[in-house]
Amino acid sequence: MPMDRQSADRALTGLGAAHDRIAAAMFVIDSHPGLAFLRGGGLAGRTAERAQTIAPEVDVLWAQFNALSDLLDRARAIRNQKRLGDDDWDALRLLVSEPVLAVDVAGLPIEAGSKAVATVLRVGDLATGLEQRCAAVTAHLSEVDTAWSAIAGNFAPLTEAFGKVAAQAEELGVGELARPLGERLDQARSDGLRDPLAAAPGGQPRPAVQTRLRELTAELDAVRQRVAELAALRDGYQTRLAALRTRLDEVAAAESRVRDAYAIVAEKIADPALPPPPDAAALLRTTLPGSGDVHTRQWVRLEKELNTLEASVARALAHADELREAADGLLDRRGELRGRLDAYRAKAARVGFAEDGDLSVRYQQAHELLFTAPCDLRRSTQAVYAYQQALAELIASTRGTS
Template identity: 45%
Template sequence: MSRTEADRLIADLGAAYDRISAAMYALDTHPDLAVLRGTAHNGDTARVAAGLLARLAVLWSQFTAFSELLHRVREVRARRSRPGDGELRELTALLRGPAVRLGGDGMVLDDSVADPSARSSGLVELARRIETESTGLAGSLSEVAAARTRLAEEFGQLIATVAGLRREVGAPGDDPTIEGDLTRLGRQIEEAYGSALGDPLAATRNGPVAARLRELTVQVTGLADRLAALTDLRDGYSGRVARLGAELDELAAATTETNRTYAAALTKIADPGLPDLPDPNPALRTHLHQLDQLHRERRWPRLGTELVAVEQAVATARCRMAELHEAADGLLRRRAELRGRLDAYRAKAGRLGLIEHVDLSARYRLARDLLYTSPCDLAAATRAVVAYQRQLNDLAERPTPGAKGAVP
């Protein structure tokens, strides 16, 4: 080698040494390397950790050999400002000749070690090998770190949620079951997290740990919903009770109106077939007043159940009262409708000159007597009105000598 070639190569190797030193320092101080060394892993992570630590040991042996060889090269070059032939031959041997023996696993071997799989490596090749392997090793460490980070985020979110729910529980007497469930669930999350950290690489795949995480998430969500319902009940009780009181007032007014309509229907309609008219107001108001005792005793789960029961009962009673009012009022409207139809048919008969038709008049009187007699037989009145309508239609299509009072 010429002096210029040797100096250029020594400079290149010096720059490589600086890069490699920085990379090796970064590896050695990598936080996840300390975790791999100090934590008992299992499964996939244990296998990966063993492989990474073995690769790191090989890398350190190569870096040590590279450092020693580069030091020797620099010592030779430093003998003279202008090296002679002897120094140039020595530099050529160090820089371009076989520098180290590497075993099958890449570990640097002493000359005394016999290894059929050993191969020689030059200084330049060794530098490239170390740079490539240090980059790959850092990437593998990052993969393990990413798995641990993902677990920390997923389990950490659950842990934080449980902690937040504990702060929201309030007084111990509010709902002891929620507090107990939160304690139990928090312990289960911590245990699952600790187990997952034993093999983070496997845990972040869609396997048993992922299934357990989903199960715990569902439980935490369920507890959050229960606590939210408790908070809504505790904070919104007065408003819900006030609404119930207003709805009961409306129900009472509806009951009064339905009673009036029932009385009219029972008086004016024969055999109306109406069901008994209940009065749900007293029982519902009693039930509503009982809620206050549960509220004073802070028996939230029971209060929540009873409050929902009263709300549903009031809603059911209002719907039922509306149905009963519709049934009674429908009978009265049916009678009024039949009266209106009969009057309309009578007016049509007048326009056709059939007012005095004997048979038609008789049918009219029968229908009118039925409709204007209390109680009214709606079924008979309906038949009478239909019969009057049919005869009127027949006479309108085929005039008969009975018109104008004539006897047919």
């Protein structure tokens, strides 16, 4: 029975959409980092087996995808003719509905009359199978990439840290301290990356790999301890000293801002009860090591002094910021109370109590307290609250009598 226009168009639309999805999936596969890794060679174990199965499968996918593209192009060419005869409709139905693609046992397209034909696929089944196989291949590649990334990611920080330590050791003339560790690290990383599927299945390094990483990390720490005092302190001493001087200037400036804030508060707020203003910058400057101390090469002592001083400076700066915020907070509190009083008065006007005698007296009391310097925050808070309560009671009484 010939195919009608609606069923033909519906079938071609569905096949076209499937073709586009498969094309996108094939692009993902072709550009997948897992595929590039498997093609790189030098693999072993499960990962080598995966490479041996993925390579022919990708070849089959491309061959079947090309066949699907050809069948779809042929079907579209027929449908796009201006006039279709019965033979054209029969040909179109054959292409989109009947088995048309002969494949061998591996799934590769072959000539229909060949003795190696394993099955003949409908174009719809071909598209469905391709989508499923693309998804399966992508999942296998992602598994490889996840395992590879886990191994590489776990070794990367260790390798980077070792590179820095080894360079420092060479600079100091003690490179032999790092070289044996470098050989063991390279071997461990190489073992993991030759068969990541076995070393980190599901992206989780096996206990043996984790143990090896811990052992290598412990070795690196031992090497680092031998060179850190001679390298890190020597290279960073002047920079840290300059940074400390800058931070001490920041402390002095922060403490100056505290004193300014205290002066404003003393003028505008009664009995602020603030702690004494800080004066740590001057004392800390007396403990600052001198630039000439670098020539003593007493790196352990200097590092301890610098660490202690840096921590003290950080605490002093944080303390100054806290005190300034506390002082500013008192002024903010006064501003908040003023805003609340204005808002309550505006509300009283809206509900018709602007001229209420008792309410006006309470407003004047609160206003006078808030706008008198220095301001008594405790009494001002009580006065604003009293005004708000009186207004609330007036509103409630009005509602009760309505």
